[in-house]
Amino acid sequence: MKKRKLVVFLPAHNEEGNIGPVIARIPREMGRDWTVEVLVVDDGSADGTVAEARRAGADHVVSFAANRGLGAAVREGLAGCLRLGADIGLMIDADNEYPPEEIPNVIAPIREGRAEYTMGSRFKGTIRGMRLHRRVGNICFTILQAVLLRRMIWDGQSGMRGFSREAMEHADIIHDYNYAQVLTLNLVRQGFAMEEVPITYRVRVHGQSFIKFRNYLGHVLPAIWREMRRPAVRRGSAARETLPPAGAPTAGRGLTAKVEREQRYG
Template sequence: MKLIVQIPAYNEEKTIAQTLRDIPRKIDGFASIETLVIDDGSIDDTASEARKAGANHVVQLKTHRGLSSAFVAGVDAALRLGADIIVNTDADNQYAGADIPKLVAPIVRGSAEVVIGDREVARSPHMSPFKRMLQRLGSWTVGLASGVRVADVTSGFRAFSREAAMQINVFNPFTYTLETIIQSGNRNLGVQCVTVRTNPPNRPSRLYHGVGSYLRKSIVTIFRIYALYKPLKTFFLIGLLLILIGTAIGARFLSHFLQGDRGGHVQSLILAAVFLIVGFQTMLIGLVADLISVNRRLSEEVLVRLRRMQAPASVRRERPQPKSTETEQPQSNETQWVWLVDEDKLDEAQPEGPAPGRRRRRRRGGTRQHAELPGNRGKHLAEEGD
């Protein structure tokens, strides 16, 4: 098996070398371990420092595109390089590279396809109590949207099997951490968590400028991805809420109307009508979005097949055949499974003579169109004699 550790990096010339040195070079079960650094348009010497530190592959983006784009570029490059398992880690050496064997172990055993490194933020001394509370709240919310329980949803230390990496598509330019978990849950990929160690932080986070900004972007990301995979349920619930509000306002107007107050409260009637109409239209939008999602799923299947076709020849292994303990027998004329591609070629492969063991039935009477056929020889010679 081949393991590729990808490291998205942006202006990390001071820490990229140490991050690469901490990655183990030998892990049981892997014949090859390679490192891949994605330089996200850095303005310093991140790429050259990565080459000096012994990075096997360096992908340089011409401009700074963000963490999600660098992650996607790394996954695409790792798949093209023939990786069986892909590990993603941060370039600031936040995660202990010695825990990579623990991270990939569930995938090697076949018990998971996506493994998330749990930093145990509830007991982390590097986070404030307020951030710990937000972390637990975010993990609970992502668990509801994805259907899987992940203790540390924002952890960037994670491993993907080749099959899982081919099925993951990141659309959000903000971050890939939340989106990949929700996608994995909705695609029924096996997700597990393992406890990992972390190193003391050497700089503040560059992903967001404050807690408010991070919270706002995270809520938008969760809602967007959940609506993408479950549009009918999302818009139906929103539409149902609007209809209930409109019904309550309409009931209030009806109550006053029945009590004899028929001259006022017209505004309540108008507002109730607006809520009912908008709620009904929202449900229709959910129905249309659900129909459109079918085309999205078909497009994703095409993309997965395209990625499989672009894989190196060494990865496209044939299915191993079971070894037979009996002596090989001469090939018999048993039925074989074939792919019927061209009927003309299949006809050319048929034997010219009658099938063995079957007696040809002689045709009597009627004109023959081809004199060269065996059944027409007598008639052909008789015509020449005349």
């Protein structure tokens, strides 16, 4: 019997002090019918992020020559999962705030066929050390997504997410700065079934977040507006509409064309 594959990918920018422990804690046993590989997308780091990732056991590393943004790194991570033949992809931040030990829980709804897109939810689980202004910002952006999608969402900014292969094939991140809001809007509007899984979260000890409030608003709000103005082709299991006929135009770029881009793996 052919084994199925989980690819865990980590977008990383200057995470030398954090990425090693994250990779070392990623479970490599998911059952005898599964294999697990780790992919790091180095977003133009100027420190020892790549060396630490390889030392900790990363199976694949893709490096950008310069910093392109978290959205671009996640886009490349999803495309990399497809190139590597992943049946399920799991994204986890490299900052050591999210629990690698709980990866099996986050992908369980996908393995069991209940969902095609999952998010590790801090607000359904436990949070340690998050400052008040960050908590308020997370809640506000999550409420905005919930209103736009007309469904309950607990944690729209989570840095730990699981994807079925079909969800990875059709995910479309329309800006390079970030991914969190537009990715959820894109996949849920296409009809991919989403489930949130409680996780344990603690604020980073080393390094600093790239997020600055004014820059975040200036990039994210226009991207949300652009995403919501685009027509959505209904594809996922939650879709009630029929698929368009062969050859019909689709809403987004998706990742199909991007899979063909050549990347050098280390």
